Amino acid sequence: MELDPVIHPPTRLQIVSLLAAAEEAEFGFVRDTLGVSDSVLSKQGSALETAGYIQVRKGYVGKRPKTWFRLTDRGRAAFTAYVANLQRIVSPSGLTVAPEERGQAVGRPR
Amino acid sequence: MELDPVIHPPTRLQIVSLLAAAEEAEFGFVRDTLGVSDSVLSKQGSALETAGYIQVRKGYVGKRPKTWFRLTDRGRAAFTAYVANLQRIVSPSGLTVAPEERGQAVGRPR
DNA sequence: AAAGTACTTTCCATACTGGAAAGTGGTTGT
DNA sequence: ACAACCACTTTCCAGTATGGAAAGTACTTT
Numbered sequence: 001m002e003l004d005p006v007i008h009p010p011t012r013l014q015i016v017s018l019l020a021a022a023e024e025a026e027f028g029f030v031r032d033t034l035g036v037s038d039s040v041l042s043k044q045g046s047a048l049e050t051a052g053y054i055q056v057r058k059g060y061v062g063k064r065p066k067t068w069f070r071l072t073d074r075g076r077a078a079f080t081a082y083v084a085n086l087q088r089i090v091s092p093s094g095l096t097v098a099p100e101e102r103g104q105a106v107g108r109p110r
Numbered sequence: 111m112e113l114d115p116v117i118h119p120p121t122r123l124q125i126v127s128l129l130a131a132a133e134e135a136e137f138g139f140v141r142d143t144l145g146v147s148d149s150v151l152s153k154q155g156s157a158l159e160t161a162g163y164i165q166v167r168k169g170y171v172g173k174r175p176k177t178w179f180r181l182t183d184r185g186r187a188a189f190t191a192y193v194a195n196l197q198r199i200v201s202p203s204g205l206t207v208a209p210e211e212r213g214q215a216v217g218r219p220r
Numbered sequence: 221a222a223a224g225t226a227c228t229t230t231c232c233a234t235a236c237t238g239g240a241a242a243g244t245g246g247t248t249g250t
Numbered sequence: 251a252c253a254a255c256c257a258c259t260t261t262c263c264a265g266t267a268t269g270g271a272a273a274g275t276a277c278t279t280t
Contacts, residue, residue: 149239150237153237173248175245
């Protein structure tokens with residue numbers, strides 16, 4: 001019934017949402033997509049890893065080191081629960097946060 | 111595109127969501143519904159008032175003083191925008207935060 | 221050897237949150 | 251009249267967390 005404090009902070013919510021939509025995402029891609037600094041992504045990524053919500057994979061692309069993040073099952077479950085809680089909190093207002101089949105607006109009750 | 115920091119903190123999100131669903135709500139009702147202390151509700155309420163998101167009305171019920179909160183138009187607009195942003199952030203995952211006609215589950219894509 | 225890439229850590233200064241406790245203004249009980 | 255109570259409001263007090271800047275690590279490229 002509570003909003004998971006590991007996920008709720010804006011930056012982490014965005015990271016988790018992004019990862020929930022992809023298999024795996026590159027450090028640089030996430031950083032640029034969210035528009036955060038290296039240090040912020042590194043720190044928030046670690047926080048999510050410590051919570052067991054994401055898995056960090058290090059590897060190479062050619063000879064350059066790269067880091068990838070991916071949601072763990074636990075992280076996905078936590079995100080799903082988080083979104084469910086958000087829904088319970090927000091939905092009485094009649095507003096929806098629901099995308100239509102192919103992404104659509106937020107509006108008053110349908 | 112950003113999650114309004116005035117609304118985002120859990121307690122305030124819950125206050126605003128509750129007010130968005132009602133015309134007006136009594137201090138005690140909100141406090142008990144959210145399960146927060148007097149001081150927390152008082153402080154967060156003031157924060158929302160300062161932001162111009164809610165209006166605080168003081169009156170009496172018999173001879174006892176009572177306080178009511180109601181969302182201002184500005185507050186409602188901010189909440190709507192907030193929810194829209196939430197949707198943009200969360201929806202790529204395929205999860206929805208949308209209630210069905212009469213409140214329903216969160217699930218995978220429909 | 222110097223510079224660059226891809227992060228990670230440390231440092232720092234600033235919020236912000238919530239609980240406890242004290243305070244305010246008016247009311248009810250004895 | 252005086253103590254106790256109601257309905258909040260404020261103050262006091264930690265304890266956290268956040269983000270940017272800068273320094274550090276480990277390589278690789280020029």
